[in-house]
Amino acid sequence: MSRRSKSDAASSPVPTTTADRAVGRAGGRPGSGPDDHSHLPHHDLDIVLTPEMHRMEVSGTVALPPETTSRDTLGFLLREDLGQPRIEVLEPRSCVGELQLQATGRDPKLGATQRWEGRLPAPCPPDTSLVLSVAYAGGSESNGRWLHLGSEGSFSSWYVSVWLPTFGYRRGTGTLRYLVPKATVVKATGRLISREEHDGRALYTFAADVPSVFDFAAGPYTVVQRREGRIPVSLYLLHPLPRAEEFLTSTADTIAVLEEEFGPYPFDEVSIVEAPTEPGKIAGFEALANQGFLLARSDFLRANSHEVWWLGHELTHFWFPFVVGQAEGTGGSFMLDEALAHYGALRSVEALSGGAAAERFRRDGGQEAIRLTAAGYDNLLAAPSTTEGWDRVGYQLSDAKGHLVYDMLARTIGRDRFQSALHRITREHAATDIAWEDFLNSIEADADQPLQWFYEQWLNRPGVPTLSLVWSQAKARLNCVVTQSGGPLFRLDMPLQIEFSDGTARVHELHIEGETSELDIPTDTPVHAVRLDPHYTTLHATPEQWAEAEARRFLTKGRVAWDDEDLDSALALFREGLDHLPEIDSYGIEFLLRLHIGWLHQESGRFDEAMAEYELALTEPVRPADYLARLYLNLATIAGERGDRERVVWAAQNVLKAERALGKETDRSRQAQQLLSP
Numbered sequence: 130m131s132r133r134s135k136s137d138a139a140s141s142p143v144p145t146t147t148a149d150r151a152v153g154r155a156g157g158r159p160g161s162g163p164d165d166h167s168h169l170p171h172h173d174l175d176i177v178l179t180p181e182m183h184r185m186e187v188s189g190t191v192a193l194p195p196e197t198t199s200r201d202t203l204g205f206l207l208r209e210d211l212g213q214p215r216i217e218v219l220e221p222r223s224c225v226g227e228l229q230l231q232a233t234g235r236d237p238k239l240g241a242t243q244r245w246e247g248r249l250p251a252p253c254p255p256d257t258s259l260v261l262s263v264a265y266a267g268g269s270e271s272n273g274r275w276l277h278l279g280s281e282g283s284f285s286s287w288y289v290s291v292w293l294p295t296f297g298y299r300r301g302t303g304t305l306r307y308l309v310p311k312a313t314v315v316k317a318t319g320r321l322i323s324r325e326e327h328d329g330r331a332l333y334t335f336a337a338d339v340p341s342v343f344d345f346a347a348g349p350y351t352v353v354q355r356r357e358g359r360i361p362v363s364l365y366l367l368h369p370l371p372r373a374e375e376f377l378t379s380t381a382d383t384i385a386v387l388e389e390e391f392g393p394y395p396f397d398e399v400s401i402v403e404a405p406t407e408p409g410k411i412a413g414f415e416a417l418a419n420q421g422f423l424l425a426r427s428d429f430l431r432a433n434s435h436e437v438w439w440l441g442h443e444l445t446h447f448w449f450p451f452v453v454g455q456a457e458g459t460g461g462s463f464m465l466d467e468a469l470a471h472y473g474a475l476r477s478v479e480a481l482s483g484g485a486a487a488e489r490f491r492r493d494g495g496q497e498a499i500r501l502t503a504a505g506y507d508n509l510l511a512a513p514s515t516t517e518g519w520d521r522v523g524y525q526l527s528d529a530k531g532h533l534v535y536d537m538l539a540r541t542i543g544r545d546r547f548q549s550a551l552h553r554i555t556r557e558h559a560a561t562d563i564a565w566e567d568f569l570n571s572i573e574a575d576a577d578q579p580l581q582w583f584y585e586q587w588l589n590r591p592g593v594p595t596l597s598l599v600w601s602q603a604k605a606r607l608n609c610v611v612t613q614s615g616g617p618l619f620r621l622d623m624p625l626q627i628e629f630s631d632g633t634a635r636v637h638e639l640h641i642e643g644e645t646s647e648l649d650i651p652t653d654t655p656v657h658a659v660r661l662d663p664h665y666t667t668l669h670a671t672p673e674q675w676a677e678a679e680a681r682r683f684l685t686k687g688r689v690a691w692d693d694e695d696l697d698s699a700l701a702l703f704r705e706g707l708d709h710l711p712e713i714d715s716y717g718i719e720f721l722l723r724l725h726i727g728w729l730h731q732e733s734g735r736f737d738e739a740m741a742e743y744e745l746a747l748t749e750p751v752r753p754a755d756y757l758a759r760l761y762l763n764l765a766t767i768a769g770e771r772g773d774r775e776r777v778v779w780a781a782q783n784v785l786k787a788e789r790a791l792g793k794e795t796d797r798s799r800q801a802q803q804l805l806s807p
């Protein structure tokens with residue numbers, strides 16, 4: 130799922146939000162056939178939604194598959210705001226009766242989720258299925274994260290917070306019926322079997338015949354559909370969406386790109402469902418993939434309605450992890466979901482927006498990876514995820530660095546071989562989980578070459594190579610020397626572009642290994658410039674980029690804390706940065722720190738404090754152009770809150786002026802234009 134960093138919310142295509150967090154056992158087991166789901170739970174449930182009361186009621190049965198050993202207790206997870214469930218054993222007859230339940234504490238990784246343990250009335254024999262009756266109800270006016278129940282629109286995300294009880298299994302099959310107010314439209318995991326009306330309410334029935342992770346969205350939706358093409362695309366809209374048809378086409382085009390990368394699209398249709406803005410902000414997402422549909426927050430949807438990068442990212446999640454999940458306890462934290470999703474985003478941008486846009490995407494990711502590394506946040510990409518809490522840094526690195534590693538791997542073995550390996554993985558491991566080591570071995574098998582050296586340097590150790598280039602021309606010869614510094618040495622093959630004074634250019638492949646690597650070639654034509662990796666196809670830093678990243682280290686640390694919702698720590702880190710400014714502030718660090726301090730104040734409703742920081746920032750002689758528009762947009766927003774129309778117009782016009790100076794238009798310009806509208 131995606132939520133871009135607050136500090137880069139309008140300037141960087143690197144999403145930084147909660148990834149899919151796996152719960153329980155794999156969705157399959159060795160030897161089970163593709164249509165044999167007897168090893169999974171089967172659900173037959175009725176869900177009654179009363180959005181105006183922020184309430185849901187769930188009842189029905191869950192059939193658990195046989196275990197090889199006897200069991201006298203059951204452990205499961207359930208959101209704590211859904212109250213204490215009532216669970217009875219219906220089968221086998223030898224242990225019929227109600228479970229004695231005991232809460233055993235919050236789950237450390239899943240938001241607002243309670244652990245429960247229930248003692249069976251009598252031990253259940255081995256190799257025996259267990260059929261349970263379950264019933265619970267809850268919700269609150271404030272609503273918790275990842276489950277929102279409201280008349281403006283409701284949504285869930287089981288992967289992040291469990292609204293259906295999980296008994297140690299991530300996936301299941303079954304039939305779920307949603308009873309909702311008559312004007313409410315439901316989109317949920319599975320096939321829509323029927324819609325009926327009963328006493329002023331509507332009953333939607335969805336069947337999941339394949340291993341699934343169950344979720345829903347419900348609201349007063351208008352459905353806009355695009356039926357031409359092999360895969361239908363639908364928009365479930367709470368409000369009219371400008372360029373809706375263009376968005377539908379862009380979504381279909383993105384799916385076509387991703388099918389080439391990962392294999393056939395795994396569901397019957399593509400659905401993008403609008404989620405209300407404020408509940409989405411509380412949950413912490415801008416866009417969120419569920420099985421078979423994705424949610425997009427109202428404000429984000431209108432500001433970014435058909436940007437290719439976020440569509441590519443979220444739609445890739447339909448393959449990873451909803452078709453192929455990651456086996457628990459293996460390495461590659463976030464590499465088999467978020468990093469692959471961002472690789473899908475990169476490939477979509479390259480195919481649909483062109484090479485220049487893809488280069489910007491790679492450079493943005495590389496820049497973020499360099500800054501995280503300089504701030505001390507360079508975890509190993511191959512490391513397992515943390516067992517306690519949310520691994521914010523691991524997530525950010527997977528997006529900033531992980532997708533570039535996949536892109537370099539594809540270039541190393543050949544794009545066709547990499548695609549072939551991914552197709553085979555999604556085919557052979559459909560509806561199951563794969564261990565990180567098995568994933569890497571599968572890539573190596575299709576590569577038909579040893580890849581341990583690549584895995585070792587990019588996945589099993591930290592760091593970003595720092596490279597400097599020196600060249601000279603004398604006596605009809607060009608000499609180029611590349612030096613590695615500042616950490617472990619990397620083995621790299623990189624293009625070296627030689628640009629001549631007559632306007633021609635030539636590209637040489639330079640093999641880099643060791644502290645220095647040299648290229649010496651004869652040429653009579655005067656050389657104008659030599660550029661190492663001119664289109665940024667290999668993750669690396671220049672000494673200048675590294676120096677800037679080190680100067681920004683407190684800004685980076687504060688951003689990580691902010692994205693982890695530790696606002697007090699973020700504010701303290703930004704303020705600490707003001708005490709450690711470089712002697713010559715050539716990077717505009719004070720401007721950036723004051724912008725972020727003001728931004729934190731603004732989001733907390735402290736407008737006077739925010740304005741004071743923004744005014745100080747504007748007095749700085751160095752004001753990074755990428756962030757100047759953001760500051761003016763924040764000023765315009767505060768002015769709008771205060772009803773100061775003259776100030777809104779002044780600030781919004783400065784947003785447009787700042788972005789025109791950069792030669793681009795981003796979400797900030799579009800938001801400014803909206804503010805300028807009567």
